Amino acid sequence: MVLSNKINKDLSGRSGVAALPTMLLIGSIITGIAMALTASVFLYVNSTHGVNLSLQALSVAKSGVYDGIMKVARDKTIVSASYFLPVGKYNAQVTICQGGTQGCDTTAGNFLISSIGSILTVNKKMQAIVSVDNVSGEVKLQLMHEVAI
Numbered sequence: 001m002v003l004s005n006k007i008n009k010d011l012s013g014r015s016g017v018a019a020l021p022t023m024l025l026i027g028s029i030i031t032g033i034a035m036a037l038t039a040s041v042f043l044y045v046n047s048t049h050g051v052n053l054s055l056q057a058l059s060v061a062k063s064g065v066y067d068g069i070m071k072v073a074r075d076k077t078i079v080s081a082s083y084f085l086p087v088g089k090y091n092a093q094v095t096i097c098q099g100g101t102q103g104c105d106t107t108a109g110n111f112l113i114s115s116i117g118s119i120l121t122v123n124k125k126m127q128a129i130v131s132v133d134n135v136s137g138e139v140k141l142q143l144m145h146e147v148a149i
Helices: 002-012 019-074
Strands: 080-087 090-098 110-119 122-132 139-147
Touching: 019 080, 019 090, 019 110, 019 122, 019 139
Parallel strands: none
Antiparallel strands: 080 090, 090 110, 110 122, 122 139
16 A cells, blocks of 8 residues: 555656647647648649639630631631630630731641630630632631640
């Protein structure tokens, strides 16, 4: 009995010494996991938002190309044109040039239509080559592709 009282007196002053480092260790592990999870969610949301902006900019650029094709179909004598096309709350910068003219990178008789769709900081460029039959007036889309800016 005397021995057990002596042991209890020795340990009674130090019973919480191991609890403090243990709680600090567990708290820092939980904080580290929470920070890693928050960072990964933030990066995931930003990457999907960037992909959505990129796809929207590409759609705006395609709309500009299609509008340029309509302008060529309506006026086959157009030599060059540059304009902004409003697409919803965004704009496409459309440029049309006829082949054989200075600065136009296509063959004579064809039209080169370039369109740049811009949304915030994302820009996408589409180009199309359109041929026009002089006899029938038929407009044919020869090539349409995305171009790196």
